Structures are given as C-alpha cells and as structure tokens.
Amino acid sequence: MQGAIVRDDHRYLYVENFLRSRGCVFHEADARPEGLDFVIFPFAADVDKSVFDDHYFAGLREGVRIFSGIRNAYLTERCAARGLNYHAIMEDRGIAVKNAVPTSEGVIAYLVTSRTDTLAGSRMLVIGYGVCGSDLSKRLTSLGVDVYALVRTPEKEAQALADGVTPIYLDKIFEIDFDTIINTVPGTVLTDEMLERKRGSLFVDIASKPYGFNMETAKRLNEKSALLPGIPGKYAVRTSGEILGEYIFNILRGNA
Numbered sequence: 001m002q003g004a005i006v007r008d009d010h011r012y013l014y015v016e017n018f019l020r021s022r023g024c025v026f027h028e029a030d031a032r033p034e035g036l037d038f039v040i041f042p043f044a045a046d047v048d049k050s051v052f053d054d055h056y057f058a059g060l061r062e063g064v065r066i067f068s069g070i071r072n073a074y075l076t077e078r079c080a081a082r083g084l085n086y087h088a089i090m091e092d093r094g095i096a097v098k099n100a101v102p103t104s105e106g107v108i109a110y111l112v113t114s115r116t117d118t119l120a121g122s123r124m125l126v127i128g129y130g131v132c133g134s135d136l137s138k139r140l141t142s143l144g145v146d147v148y149a150l151v152r153t154p155e156k157e158a159q160a161l162a163d164g165v166t167p168i169y170l171d172k173i174f175e176i177d178f179d180t181i182i183n184t185v186p187g188t189v190l191t192d193e194m195l196e197r198k199r200g201s202l203f204v205d206i207a208s209k210p211y212g213f214n215m216e217t218a219k220r221l222n223e224k225s226a227l228l229p230g231i232p233g234k235y236a237v238r239t240s241g242e243i244l245g246e247y248i249f250n251i252l253r254g255n256a
Contacts, residue, residue, distance in 0.1 A: 014241025043069030148212030
C-alpha cells in the first residue's frame with residue numbers, strides 16, 4: 001500500500017510507524033498523488049487548499065482511501081465529487097471506546113497534579129454518561145472517588161447504577177457539594193449562572209467543540225479549571241496512535 005500522511009498531531013508519528021511495520025510505504029505529504037492508495041489528513045478542521053487543491057484530488061484514482069481525524073467539510077465534498085472513500089476516524093465507535101482509556105488516564109493525571117487533596121475521599125460530578133463519561137466514572141470510583149454521573153434518561157440511570165456510580169439529575173446537583181465537575185458533553189449543560197452556584201469547584205472540560213463550559217467563567221471561579229480537548233493526542237500518544245493505525249490498516253485491508 002502506497003500512502004501519504006499530513007502530520008498535525010503527535011499520534012501520527014505512531015500511526016506511520018504502525019503502518020510501515022505492516023508493509024505500507026509512505027511518500028512526502030505533498031508528493032504527486034498518482035499511485036497513492038491512501039492519504040491521511042490532519043485532525044484539524046481544515047487542510048491547506050493551496051497544496052491539496054482540485055488538481056491534487058483529480059490526480060487520485062477512484063476508490064483511494066482518504067482519512068482525517070475529524071470530519072472536514074472540504075474533504076467530504078472533494079471525496080464525493082471524485083469517488084474517493086472518505087473516513088473521519090473519530091466518528092468510529094470502536095475508536096471512541098478504545099480512546100476512552102487514554103482519555104480517562106489523562107484526566108486523572110491532570111487531577112492528581114492540579115489538586116491539593118487526594119482523589120480518594122473526594123466527591124466529583126461527571127456530566128454525561130457516554131463512552132468517555134462511563135469509563136472515567138468507573139476508573140475514578142476504583143480510586144476511591146465518590147462519583148456522581150449527571151444523567152437525563154432512566155436507561156443511563158440504570159447503567160450508572162450497574163457500574164457502581166451514583167446517577168443524579170440536573171435539578172438535584174445543587175443539593176450536593178462537588179470539589180470537581182468534569183464535562184464530557186459537547187454542548188452547554190451548566191450555564192454560567194449554574195457555574196456560579198458551584199463556585200469553588202474545579203471545572204474540567206474534556207468534550208469536543210463546542211465544549212460545555214464557558215472557560216472564562218470557570219477559570220474566574222477556580223483558576224485551575226481547564227479545557228482539555230484531544231487528550232489522547234497528549235497522553236499515551238503511542239498507544240493512541242497505534243489505535244488509529246490499527247483502524248486505518250483494517251480499512252485498507254477491507255476488514256472494516
């Protein structure tokens with residue numbers, strides 16, 4: 001397999017190493033597109049259109065695999081127009097499940113180094129009980145944290161209970177003091193007014209855009225509050241990169 005990779009993320013070094021070890025041959029990112037079987041574009045929301053223009057895509061044969069970290073409108077349009085197979089890596093549920101581990105470990109690393117108290121014995125609220133929220137909640141619970149998961153449905157309530165995590169609905173969170181509140185939902189759940197009512201808590205947002213917390217307000221209320229997007233690209237980058245590499249390799253072999 002002949003390919004090219006446009007690096008913008010530390011994980012891509014390990015993606016390339018993984019694919020090379022399985023026989024893939026890489027060319028320079030701006031090499032002529034003829035003969036390529038796949039191209040891996042950045043995690044960023046855009047690409048350099050002065051390099052990867054219509055002429056570049058016209059040079060790719062039909063059926064070439066195009067990858068990017070997150071969905072890109074320009075790549076979506078170009079691939080549809082040219083009959084190219086486009087894959088937005090982070091939209092794959094399997095990737096989300098595997099990435100939950102380095103994400104949780106990265107959050108825990110931040111908490112350990114940013115707090116003055118142990119995690120054990122603390123009380124935390126995790127907003128959202130999806131793939132990341134549930135994995136993080138279970139790992140924090142195993143460290144002795146009293147974890148509450150903000151849920152919206154009976155199904156999520158039941159899932160949290162089964163995992164040994166305390167489910168809580170929005171109208172009840174102001175009855176309990178949390179030393180840390182972690183958001184995993186890409187959208188506003190706690191308004192600025194609600195954040196004010198939780199003054200003193202440490203606010204950590206690990207959601208993707210458009211995020212969940214107004215970080216200006218969160219930092220005013222607690223200076224150690226942090227926006228931590230793309231944690232797998234900063235922690236355990238080899239493991240995270242190999243997760244991506246395995247996904248891409250399976251696509252190239254026609255196994256996914």
